[in-house]
Amino acid sequence: MLPITQPDLAPITRHLRAMFGSRLLIAAVYHLHVFEELSNGPLSIEELRDRLQLNERPAMVLFPALCAMELLAYNETGQLYITELGHYLTQNQTPNISGYIGLEQGDPGVIEMALRLKNDGPLQAPEGISFVKEGEGPSPMDDPELARMLTLGLAGRARHLSPLVARNLSKREGHLLDVAGGTGFYTYEWLLANPNSTATLLDRPAVLTVAAELLDEFTQSERPGAAGIKERVTFLAGDMLTDDLPKTDILLAASLFHDWPTPICQLLANRFTAALRPGGELWVHDAFLNDDLDGPLAVTDYSAQLFWNTKGRCYSRAEYRNWFTEAGLESTPVNIPTQMDYGLIWATKSVDR
Numbered sequence: 001m002l003p004i005t006q007p008d009l010a011p012i013t014r015h016l017r018a019m020f021g022s023r024l025l026i027a028a029v030y031h032l033h034v035f036e037e038l039s040n041g042p043l044s045i046e047e048l049r050d051r052l053q054l055n056e057r058p059a060m061v062l063f064p065a066l067c068a069m070e071l072l073a074y075n076e077t078g079q080l081y082i083t084e085l086g087h088y089l090t091q092n093q094t095p096n097i098s099g100y101i102g103l104e105q106g107d108p109g110v111i112e113m114a115l116r117l118k119n120d121g122p123l124q125a126p127e128g129i130s131f132v133k134e135g136e137g138p139s140p141m142d143d144p145e146l147a148r149m150l151t152l153g154l155a156g157r158a159r160h161l162s163p164l165v166a167r168n169l170s171k172r173e174g175h176l177l178d179v180a181g182g183t184g185f186y187t188y189e190w191l192l193a194n195p196n197s198t199a200t201l202l203d204r205p206a207v208l209t210v211a212a213e214l215l216d217e218f219t220q221s222e223r224p225g226a227a228g229i230k231e232r233v234t235f236l237a238g239d240m241l242t243d244d245l246p247k248t249d250i251l252l253a254a255s256l257f258h259d260w261p262t263p264i265c266q267l268l269a270n271r272f273t274a275a276l277r278p279g280g281e282l283w284v285h286d287a288f289l290n291d292d293l294d295g296p297l298a299v300t301d302y303s304a305q306l307f308w309n310t311k312g313r314c315y316s317r318a319e320y321r322n323w324f325t326e327a328g329l330e331s332t333p334v335n336i337p338t339q340m341d342y343g344l345i346w347a348t349k350s351v352d353r
């Protein structure tokens with residue numbers, strides 16, 4: 001394989017997402033009083049959630065983030081405690097810098113973050129939640145203008161990462177189903193690397209309008225083989241939560257699970273497993289929390305951004321692999337880093353199923 005020559009853009013996205021991590025920190029200190037709750041000793045995740053009145057999702061965004069900031073840690077029995085550094089955020093330590101942090105407590109982003117943590121999402125989202133179509137409710141992905149804006153917003157990232165994903169995904173003759181494929185760049189790059197294969201790009205109709213324009217542009221590029229890709233792609237407008245999924249050899253879920261809460265992720269893992277042919281492969285391209293749920297900071301910041309914008313958060317590889325096992329897949333132990341704090345994991349369906 002040729003060496004990777006493109007720069008990793010992670011420094012840029014880390015600065016972008018740091019804003020959400022900062023909001024978590026100030027909200028935790030000043031609006032949720034996390035450090036005061038823990039100042040009498042360690043608490044289990046459930047006990048702390050109970051004291052703070054937090055649902056699973058906000059808790060699993062906030063606690064890993066505070067661990068990644070080295071303010072909290074888990075003891076040997078899995079309870080959360082305040083670290084030496086974190087004690088400087090408690091009132092009973094002198095000196096402490098709670099008051100200094102508190103100078104930012106009135107920031108509108110911080111106030112809104114505190115509200116969203118307590119409510120497990122925004123109080124109202126009249127146009128629906130970004131990147132999510134669920135049930136009969138409104139979705140920006142079904143509004144032509146919003147769908148275009150959101151899809152094009154992801155285009156640069158997809159253009160940058162898709163060649164790296166294509167070179168790591170299995171090379172095989174067969175079919176790729178790119179679920180919630182957005183711009184379609186992951187599909188187009190994989191087809192370029194697999195000249196005898198076909199693919200389906202499944203997404204909402206308004207998103208596929210944009211994807212078709214990007215495919216036109218892709219096929220008109222000077223890249224060898226690009227012109228022949230169009231006849232090997234099928235656009236399928238649908239709902240991945242409810243519609244029958246076409247059978248496939250490889251199913252790609254890129255930046256997909258992280259938009260959804262845990263029960264929907266479990267449902268999706270089951271649906272994707274059912275769509276795989278025997279010997280098929282489920283690939284996930286995403287940013288993963290540590291299995292110990294204590295970082296890395298770049299991913300806990302990203303998780304905070306996703307918590308703010310979507311119905312999801314970042315998950316650990318262990319959480320994914322648990323869903324895959326429950327769905328009847330066999331996880332491979334492989335972790336393949338790509339760039340921008342993303343990586344690939346994959347699981348296989350037995351040839352006997």
Ligand SMILES: C[S@@+](CC[C@H](N)C(=O)[O-])C[C@H]1O[C@@H](n2cnc3c(N)ncnc32)[C@H](O)[C@@H]1O
Nearest residue numbers: 131132133141158180181182203239240254255
């Ligand atoms: C974060 S984007 C990821 C797009 C692409 N996979 C990528 O990595 O650039 C999530 C995509 O999920 C799609 N989506 C959301 N709900 C869906 C549903 N119920 N059925 C099909 N697609 C859906 C959105 O339209 C959006 O294109």
